[in-house]
Amino acid sequence: MSIMDRIGAAWRMITRGETAMPDIVRRTARGGDIEPLQLSTVFRGVQVLQTAITGLPLDEYVHGVKTAGAPSPLLDRPDRARSRRDFIADLVASMVMDGNAFIHVQRYKGEVVDARILPPSLVTVTNRGTDIASPRLAYGYAGAIYDATQIVHLKFLNVPGQLRGLGPISAAREEVEGAKMARDYKARFYTDGSNIKxxxxxxxxxxxxxxxxxxxxxxxxxxxxxxxxxxxxxxxxxLELKPADMQFLETQQFDTTQIARLLGIPASIMLAAVEGSNLTYSNIEQSWIEFADYTLAAYTGEIEEAFNQMLPAGHTVRFDWDSSRRADMSSRFSAYRTAIEAGWLTVDEVREREGMQPLKEGHHDA
Missing domain, CATH: 3.30.1120 (Arylsulfatase, C-terminal domain)
Incomplete structure (x- = not known):
């Protein structure tokens, strides 16, 4: 297809209000030459994000009050065929790789009873209205068309005027492609007869x-x-090469740092050394807090909003961030003592935070 043909095809999609999939996502979906997850750094980054977010407790609130009993069935198991952990992990991976996640919901008497995550690379988003600022969205998947009441659409990064969101991998495909080419060159270096030895x-x-x-x-x-x-x-x-040169260590370190920055993950978590950095307990702890505030929150905020749309009116959810910022045991217990003495936490509330059963009545001072 010539460049003019590609421009014409893109213009026809724009005039129809259809948003094209990013090229990197399209090629990945059909098994093409770009497979981001085959890069160890990308794989590690997605795994870190999934593990960090799926490990957070998800609390349910009714009219602003945290529920003490069992969660709503939809919150406990959104997709009846899968665990909630797998469900949330798929949402995270979809937003990392594509920038979008799509949940097809099924309703009974107005309430959502089942939710299924669709492969984002196979979903098209179109505007059936005439105003791009207030679109009337329609979603195409497997030959069927769904409206906004049937699809919950999560976007990692919103861009005004764009129907689809942007994700770190799809938005910065040049960096990912560069890292892949460096990896492939290293693999060919020892087997390619054209290399000068x-x-x-x-x-x-x-x-x-x-x-x-x-x-x-x-x-x-x-x-x-x-x-x-x-x-x-x-x-x-x-031609004699140093061991470090033969392993392309500087290139690997640069690519790892670039992708870690792209994903918003501290280099220490990606097991990457940053030249000139002085890692101490305090700045590692600070990097974890920044990781939660500026990276994980971008994903959890969208996931919370998605659950809020699916749950009955008056029900909301929040991730419990305290569990992700656990200090060492001595500092944690000292903070608990201060909270109990100040009167804004009870012993049983502290025990609940630590995953323990409440004390029997009359034994709170034991």
Whole structure:
């Protein structure tokens, strides 16, 4: 397809109000040459985000009051065929890789009874209205068209005028492609015969014919494993690489740092060393707090809003962030003592935070 054909096709999609999938997502969906998760740094980053978010407790509130009993069935198991942990993990992965997550909901008497996550690369988003600032959205999937009451749409990064959100991987595909090309070059370096492993050297002048003859003799294509014989005044100089150069360590470190920055994950969590950094307990703890505030919150906020749309009126959910910021045992217990003495936490409330059963009545001072 020529460049003019591609421009024409894109213009026709824009005039229809349809948003095209990012090229990197489309190629990944059909098993093309870009597979971000095959990069160890991307895989590690997605795994870190999924683990951090799925490990957070999700509390339910009714009219602003935290419920003490069992959660609503939808919150306990949004997709009846899968666990809530898998459900949330899919939402996170969808937003990381594509920037969007789509939940197809099924309702009974006006209430959502089941929710199913759709592969974002296979969902099209169109505007059936005439105003891009107030779109009337329609979602296409597997030959069916759904309206906004049937699809809950999560966006990682909203862009005014765009029907789809942007995700870190799809938005910065050049960095991901560059990291993949560096990895592939490293893999080919030892097997590709076109790479120069050494050269023939002489201090005397050499004609082209002599050089071609020496090269042919050295190549010895009929017997590639045979003995090489050097001509007069020729010496072989191998290209010696340091172990660090042979492993492309600087390139790997640069790519890891770039992707960690792209995903908003501290380098220490990505097991990447940052040159010139001085890691201490205090700044590692601060990096964890910033990771929660500026990275995880971008995902959890969208997930909370999605559950709020699906739950009955008056019901809301919140992730329990205290569990992700657990200090060491001594600091935690000291903080609990202060809270109990100040009167704004009870012993049983502290025990609940630690995952323990409440004390029996009359034993609170034991």
């Amino acid at each position: 050494g050269y023939l050297k002489t201090e005397q002048a050499m004609t082209k014919e002599s050089a071609d003859k020496a090269k042919a003799v050295w190549a010895n294509e009929d017997d590639p494993m045979g003995i090489r014989v050097l001509g007069k005044n020729l010496s072989y100089v191998p």
